[in-house]
Amino acid sequence: AQKITQTQPGMFVQEKEAVTLDCTYDTSDPSYGLFWYKQPSSGEMIFLIYQGSYDQQNATEGRYSLNFQKARKSANLVISASQLGDSAMYFCAMREPYTGNQFYFGTGTSLTVIP
């Protein structure tokens, strides 16, 4: 089974609008971390936001927030007030101690912001 599933290969959003990128995960470990990364066309993976499995509140970092629904094993990224510079690939990832703290990445979602 896939550890991380991102079902949206491509998304479009109007500039200044909000967009939600979906991510579901699969783990039996009670302790895990969830991460989102942004990869622009330059190739570098940029860390955006982190959510711990025991965190009671949803993580937020500026315009990024993580909609964490533990029972549904869902960790969606919400980008508010989209900007042209947000156009990139977005990867959801999970790290679990059970498998030696290895990172598992989804297949990514390509986001295009339309002016």
Place this chain on the structure above:
Amino acid sequence: KAGVTQTPRYLIKTRGQQVTLSCSPISGHRSVSWYQQTPGQGLQFLFEYFSETQRNKGNFPGRFSGRQFSNSRSEMNVSTLELGDSALYLCASSLGTDGTDTQYFGPGTRLTVL
């Protein structure tokens, strides 16, 4: 703090050659992981080193190897290059102390095999 650095940034090799890629982690980080990214296969985990020991390994042939030095710098070697090894190779570092610390990536080395 300086970020993760990778050298070289671009590399062109021919089939059958070997290549060594280098990664310097963020100061204080003891874990270094390597990933291969291709349009067809996406992001694939190669291996992780922590305190000079390989801690995790992905599903790649033995032609792919790595090592980590006492200063946490890491090198990745690919021998007998094949056309399919053309990819972006990403290195990431983290503290490596528990399952929730964040990985930070370098800019990548873009390898082209002709």
